[in-house]
Amino acid sequence: MWQQLCAELKDSNFTVLAIAEESRGAETARPWIEAAKPDYPCLIDVDHVVAARYGMVNVPQAVWIDEDGRIVRGPETAGSTDHFRRMDLATRTMAPEDMTARLAARAAYMDAVKDWVRTGRHALDADAARAALPEITPEIARADVHFRLGLFLREQGREGEAAAQFAEAARLHPDSWNMWRQAADLDAIGNSGGPAFWARVKALGERPYYPPPDLPGFPAGAIG
Template identity: 50%
Template sequence: MPVWQALTEELADTGLTIVAVALESRGLDAALPYIEAANPTYPCLVDRQHVVAELFGMVNVPTAVWINEEGRIVRPPEPAGTNDAFRKMDPATGRLAAEDRQALRDERQRYLDGVRDWARRGDESPWALDEAVVRSRLARPRGEHELARVHFRLGEHLWELGHGDRAQAHFAQAVRLHPESWAYRRQALDLEQQGKSMGREYWEAVTALGDRHYYPPIIAPES
């Protein structure tokens, strides 16, 4: 969050508005400490049912969507300035080699520079995509994904009622039907036990990807 607050202040004269959305089935009480610690001046919302993720086809965090002042998407969901270098992290210590930390910093800087360029130049920025390109990059809903959404919602409802085991059965179905959704997977792990979303099962699933991406590469304009 500090990086988005800094960008909000830097680009205040452009009219750029950053809106943060926490996908958090535990609700405001779980998200509020992080929001208060960051003390942002931009809007921060808490999405208990992952509605925003479903509407925009988001499957991971951090993910960003760029929307212009006319309400048109100019960049569809993509990693918000991060990449797969984090996968080299030692799960036990959280440490990364210096070159991997630098790779993450470089990717974030490149992405933030893109936001700056778009905020100041609008549709003239090469980072702003035309409607046809946006449509081509948007994920198309599939039947199994809709069924996954139903299972996830049922799981949330059962969890709220205190039926944890029954909830986890539906979460497992949601993950099976939509394995690309790390948002479903991590939320299910966290609802099973707080903190588990970055635990052993999570890292085993990340490792099982092999040479497949966790974060798809951000497609930047050619320099």
Template identity: 35%
Template sequence: MPGWQALQDELSDHDFQVIAVAVDEDVDKIRSAAEGITYPVLIDADHVVTELYAISNVPTVVLIDEHDRIVQPNWNAFSNDRFRELTGIDSDAQRAAIRRWVVDGTPIIPADEAKRAVGDLTPEEEQAKLHFRIGVHLRNAGDAAGAERNFARAGELAPFDWTNRRAAVPLQGGDPFGEPYRELAAEYQAAGRPFHGIPGTRV
């Protein structure tokens, strides 16, 4: 978040506005992470944004222009190189591309390509999001076994949907940066780092 804050501060005179959406339900944790952050930080505990924008990876950046047009959909972009070893993504190149778009109006990809760059989720991915929602509902109702069953099914249907698999870890009392995360990261690497959207290495 501090990296995006730095970009927000740098480009604020060009009407650039960062809005963060946390796919989480822990308000206190988000509030703590957002200390010193001046841009809006929203909480999407029900994963509405991930479903509307067909997002299955975290982080995902969507660039929207002043006419409410998506000019860079579902982009695997980072504000720093913390995860460079895992992703192979150069965040400096990404930030430079954002600067060119904001300051000079240079699109990162052509407008016609932006319209078709991200397809809909597959039926299996849609079912996975439904199972995740059911899992959250059962967990909140006190049915831990039912929640675990649905979280597991979501993972089977969409094994690389981080918004489901990783989000389910803390809901089941686990550490989102612990062993389940490392296992998911290893699977992700072995599968060639699949991303539902525009790969971060393309700038």
């Protein structure tokens, strides 16, 4: 979908920079990147450095950066919604109206990006951009070092010790789906869509999995 956005904006001074938060490395990301045939750079972030530096907790999240390298919108959900939480888990299907609403939200996000690129609209002024930045708590900073240690230990084949580090990271930074899901895929890629994932999503209750951005077309609050 980012390729289409880039194509539509090819005459503008714009690019997407896609970061795969992929602790298993480039080969895990390769099939998706090759299928997207991107004109924009797709980078592999094995250690989740980008997530750590920007305070990101899930994917997809995006940051809008202007021509001078300044953040004009900090990390926020990039077009995804919580409609998936209402899907029928037996058939893995969503109600038609939810599918429609989901696609509409994605289109609204793309429209907002295009609007920004073409007119500057939706860029926040410095105070508002600062106010919207994520908190970085001491616990989050500690979670980062446990996560990095876990990745190293996993690579060394010390899976049990790695799992303990990932568990500690998730305990310290419970809002980070990035960390939790990378730990949960210890056995198999895709495992993170299993029962433990759904239980954790359910435990959010009224809280959103994908907090909607403050942009046109996104009603406030969680869905599902």
